[in-house]
Amino acid sequence: MATTTVSDAAAAWQRVILLHTRVESRLAAALQRRHGIGLSEFRALGHLAASPAGELRMQELADKVGLNQSSVTRLVARLNAADFAYRDLCPDDRRGVYTVITETGRARHAEAGRTYEETLKAALEEAGREDPRLAAALTALGAPA
Secondary structure, eight states: OOOOOOOOHHHHHHHHHHHHHHHHHHHHHHHHHHSSSOOOHHEEEEHHHHTTTTTTEEEHHHHHHHHHHHHHHHHHHHHHHHSEEEEOOOOOOOOEEEEOHHHHHHHHHHHHHHHHHHHHHHHHHHHHHHHHHHHHHHHTTTTOO
């Protein structure tokens, strides 16, 4: 029977994937529990808030949050239902649809941003304590370890 060996690169990548999964899970739980929003909603609000006019075309938003068109449509529907954002037609091209952040959305994102930062820092510090190899990688990336 042949044994399979995993390269150093593959093993390191597996550690990164595990770290990503753990951190994303903690972030999602904290945002939902404390602010009633999901991680995708938080990130979408962040991209909208950071855009110069507080709006993005639906496809731009989809690209920024890493979702397909139908998923971002459902995401925007949830943001709309919560009064965090609304859809608007592009004045120059009636086929173009924008998502526009509301003041309520900006406020929720700002509140949730503190939770996001605290949770992220804690999750990365914990990961660094559990795995010295991750600690070194996190330090090299400029993250707390």
